[in-house]
Amino acid sequence: MSKLDRTQIERRIVFLVLVIAVALPLIFPLGMKTYGTPLTKKAYDLVENTPPKSVVIISFDYDPSTVTELQPMALAVIEHAWKKEHRVIATAMWPQGSKMADLAFAEVQKKFNNEKVYGLDYVNLGYKVGGMVVIQGMGRNFKTVFPKDTSGLDYEDIELLRPVKSLRDIKYVVSLSAGDPGLRDWIMTAKGKYDVPVAGGTTAVSAPGFLPYVNDQNQLYGLMGGMKAAAEYELLLGYEGSASLNMNPQSVAHILILILIAIGNVKAWRKRKADAKQGEVKNG
Amino acid sequence: MKKNVPLILAFISGMLILVAGFIPHYPFAMLEETLTNWFMIISSFAILLGQSSLIQANVTRVARRSPNWQYHLAGLISFGLMVAFGLLWGMEHTPGIFGHGEAVVRNLGIKPFDYVFEYAYMPLSATMFALLAFYIASAAYRAFIIRSFESNLLMITAVIVMLGRTSFATLLTSWIPQSWSFLRLPEITDFIMQYPNTAAQRAILISASLGIVGASLRIILGIERSYLGGGK
Numbered sequence: 335m336s337k338l339d340r341t342q343i344e345r346r347i348v349f350l351v352l353v354i355a356v357a358l359p360l361i362f363p364l365g366m367k368t369y370g371t372p373l374t375k376k377a378y379d380l381v382e383n384t385p386p387k388s389v390v391i392i393s394f395d396y397d398p399s400t401v402t403e404l405q406p407m408a409l410a411v412i413e414h415a416w417k418k419e420h421r422v423i424a425t426a427m428w429p430q431g432s433k434m435a436d437l438a439f440a441e442v443q444k445k446f447n448n449e450k451v452y453g454l455d456y457v458n459l460g461y462k463v464g465g466m467v468v469i470q471g472m473g474r475n476f477k478t479v480f481p482k483d484t485s486g487l488d489y490e491d492i493e494l495l496r497p498v499k500s501l502r503d504i505k506y507v508v509s510l511s512a513g514d515p516g517l518r519d520w521i522m523t524a525k526g527k528y529d530v531p532v533a534g535g536t537t538a539v540s541a542p543g544f545l546p547y548v549n550d551q552n553q554l555y556g557l558m559g560g561m562k563a564a565a566e567y568e569l570l571l572g573y574e575g576s577a578s579l580n581m582n583p584q585s586v587a588h589i590l591i592l593i594l595i596a597i598g599n600v601k602a603w604r605k606r607k608a609d610a611k612q613g614e615v616k617n618g
Numbered sequence: 619m620k621k622n623v624p625l626i627l628a629f630i631s632g633m634l635i636l637v638a639g640f641i642p643h644y645p646f647a648m649l650e651e652t653l654t655n656w657f658m659i660i661s662s663f664a665i666l667l668g669q670s671s672l673i674q675a676n677v678t679r680v681a682r683r684s685p686n687w688q689y690h691l692a693g694l695i696s697f698g699l700m701v702a703f704g705l706l707w708g709m710e711h712t713p714g715i716f717g718h719g720e721a722v723v724r725n726l727g728i729k730p731f732d733y734v735f736e737y738a739y740m741p742l743s744a745t746m747f748a749l750l751a752f753y754i755a756s757a758a759y760r761a762f763i764i765r766s767f768e769s770n771l772l773m774i775t776a777v778i779v780m781l782g783r784t785s786f787a788t789l790l791t792s793w794i795p796q797s798w799s800f801l802r803l804p805e806i807t808d809f810i811m812q813y814p815n816t817a818a819q820r821a822i823l824i825s826a827s828l829g830i831v832g833a834s835l836r837i838i839l840g841i842e843r844s845y846l847g848g849g850k
Contacts, residue, residue, distance in 0.1 A: 341760075344759070344760075345756050348752075348755050348756050348759055349752050352751065352752060354757045358749075364784070364785075366785035366789065367785065367788070368785050368788075369787075369788045369804050369809060371804075372808075379819070396741060397743065398735075398740040398743035398744055399743045399744060399746060399747040400744075400747060401740060401743075402747075402748070406703060409685075412836060429665075430646070430650075432708070432778040433710075433732075433735055436710050437736070458711075461659065461744055462658065463662050463663050463664070463665060464654075464657060464658040465663040467654045467657050468658065468659055470654055471651075471654060471655070471658065472653060478655070479658075483711075484709075484710075484711050484712060485710075485711030485712060495708050510745075538783070540817060542811060542815050543819055543823075544818050545811060545812065545816045545819060546816050546820045546823055560783075562783055581784075582785065583783055584784070585757070585784035585785045585786055587751060588781065588783065588784045588786075589781075589784065589786060590755065590779050591754065591755050591758045591779060591780065592648075592777055592780060594755055594758050594759040595758050595759070595762045595773070595776075595777070597758040597759065598758070598760060598762060598763060599762075599763055599764055602764075
């Protein structure tokens, strides 16, 4: 068997083992609990300590590719905000973010028996192209950037938006961001220019890049990184949602990757040893 | 003339935005607002340009029967269907040419655009992203090999962080007494993320920001002209 064939077979075995490792905990949940981190708690506290009836922004800066990590965060943050009677404005810096917002609101509405009223408790302003420039525009005049919502209702006809003239009237922003434009633009503009507290949720892979912003100046007021943080937020809200359930297969997959690294190293070590031995034989 | 006009426009716009950052008063604030509004309008046209480019590129490949032309055809059909659904029946709250399409909604439960988005596009898109897990697992097996001191250090850190981010971490080290809690895996993971990682990320951020300032100045001053096309 050639080296290429062996590599192909090995790769397929790895894929198969990973499928089994992910599927089994989904079918038979392990019931493992995650632990809370200060970063998620900080984002939770921002929502928790904001007075009722405050108008807040949740920005859906992602698309369906990262739905597994970011949608559970969106559900948890919306639920928390509504429990605290906050009025939620949904914006989107990504074209499909607006649809993600609709889906998230519809999902959380079920928990509230559809009691939350569109236009009064929440509104979806949809997608605007431009990233940071859009946020700057919102800082000057909210209405000029979003003259209508996604259903075509005029700004003046939406009760929730009446007290909102600019970003300064917003109590906090939570940006759920899968890349650029997204959280970094909110930090630099909403927090940096207009001093609006910003919390963020990102994919696990992008989270380390945002940690420098979580500092004494509160450039970033808490950071949720990946599905684990979503599970932590669910834990803080006192329920187990999709993120908590999906943490089991993710944990098993991580362990499997560690095992694969160990196997790979043993294999490399044996190869090095064999090569050295062969070298000794050659040299006499 | 063809190159000088864009260069002059870039210089004036760049300088105005730069000055407005330091003098946020009339007339600079007004000019900044006007320019940023123009930016949003021009950016919207970029979407149209992207769509026309997508159609053009795919139609050409299908017409020439390029390798894998079937995929390009599938892309074109999908694009056309989504546009048609959106135009005819609109989206969740928005009406289309046929209004809210009550008859179609009665059959599907939701509007056709939302149906395809929710039950085709979303799972397909999430699946594409999830495929990364397979590549990571395969790459970890083949490439994450100890070869030097640095790679050893990287691997130990990766193992701790990866393990620390799982639910197993708490299980494995919860027996360590509270007075020694800094040795628990989640605590070590948090330490690595908050100190060595953040320090390195800050250095990267500062360097990248200085790079952006430099690149922006080069564009404003007309030294960097690649955005005009046609080489230097």
